[in-house]
Amino acid sequence: MSTVYESRRAIFKSKLEVDIAFITSPANIFYYTGFLSNPHERFMALVFNMKTNEEILYVPALDLAAAEQVAHLQRIVPITDEQLPFEVVKQTIGNLGQTAGVEAKALTLARYLELLGALNVQVTDIQQLVNTQRLHKTRDEINQLKVAIHIIEQVMSEGIKKIHIGMTELELVAELEYLMRKFGADGQSFASIILSGENAALPHGHPSMRKIEHGDFVLIDMGVVKDGYCSDITRTFIVGEATDKQREIYDTVLAATLAGIKAAKANIPLKQVDLSARAVIDNKGYGDYFNNRVGHGLGIEVHEEPSVHAANNDLITTGMVFTIEPGIYIPNYGGVRIEDNVYINELGEAEVLTTFPRELQIL
Incomplete structure (x- = not known):
């Protein structure tokens, strides 16, 4: 039996038109996984790899145990304070495809520049897709x-x-x-x-x-x-x-x-x-x-x-x-x-x- 979170993720994925999607808003990560956390300045993201149908949650290493208790996903990857987040993403996913969706309101300019520096993808805004579902x-x-x-x-x-x-x-x-x-x-x-x-x-x-x-x-x-x-x-x-x-x-x-x-x-x-x-x-x-x-x-x-x-x-x-x-x-x-x-x-x-x-x- 699928959980409410699995159903929400399935609806979301059915409307995606990108190769990979990054959900970085803590509120939206909670909506799709049940894991509620404020990472402060640290990186946290729910990533949908549409080429492989993988769903991966990246969390600060100190939140790994808490995330594993509530977020029933295929994979949860911890990121330490010493690591570069998008380098970890690249290492764990491999071929990211050509297009990446992000929430324009949630991704800071600093994170956006890090993403462009690490990943060779064309970035598009998927904010409205998430907003409409949560509405x-x-x-x-x-x-x-x-x-x-x-x-x-x-x-x-x-x-x-x-x-x-x-x-x-x-x-x-x-x-x-x-x-x-x-x-x-x-x-x-x-x-x-x-x-x-x-x-x-x-x-x-x-x-x-x-x-x-x-x-x-x-x-x-x-x-x-x-x-x-x-x-x-x-x-x-x-x-x-x-x-x-x-x-x-x-x-x-x-x-x-x-x-x-x-x-x-x-x-x-x-x-x-x-x-x-x-x-x-x-x-x-x-x-x-x-x-x-x-x-x-x-x-x-x-x-x-x-x-x-x-x-x-x-x-x-x-x-x-x-x-x-x-x-x-x-x-x-x-x-x-x-x-x-x-x-x-x-x-x-x-x-x-x-x-x-x-x-x-x-x-």
Whole structure:
């Protein structure tokens, strides 16, 4: 019986039009083998030799034992720190053919030059081939995503109980990241964005020693990795008491999020999700304060295909997972973002994977 990884590799190979293919993105290596590792500056690659139908995984020597435990491949080749990676590839494969496929986004210029220096091949980009395959999640993958989402929602539920006036943003980060590990996360899917007061006007600001005050917005954007899959959720709270303006801004963003979710369905352009959410904010006069896309794909990576923006004419298809996260960010005042994760299910409908309440909570 073939494993899910063997099936993915078979589908991938059936679409290849090169003699040899190098998969070097750790996320893609995990997708095709089940082996999840960050090699840092070291070389790691899954190589498909289409001339011999061989599949070889090259790993840093220190990762060999870990790779052998999970990656059931014909051959796993360790590379020591003293060896030149592409020389090892040439020695173990021999005749590489004339054309080599690489992921343009994953291969650095330095590695590309090493490849050209060692191998006499014509290089072509196979990034889109991989992206298209990963774009459509199976129900099993959705179940894995739900585990990561459940963990981060537990963190959110418990974490907001820790918030108090005088606490710094960084202190709240520490509390939340402790809870991530406590509830079983393997790690963060990105650096937590915890912002209060006027800092919440920075969509991707960095937590600081600013102390939380009465009447502040507190924006919490965070996610975890569990068994190779990521979660990403944002909620915004108000401490103590909300002004009428704060409530208006919050209600506008909430309505925009719901409009985006309602628009998300198979066979419509991705841009329609962005435009539907954006129209709500524009109609309330806050259009100048929402200047980024409405969402991004989510899965093995916290940012992957598709990109949900106002110029993306690609059609939504079943199996896609993406965030819907409109926001209003007013400089020197504050901001609100409400982010959910949606799956375009077998019926072509938006199935919302996040369950944390969206309604305004006063802490």
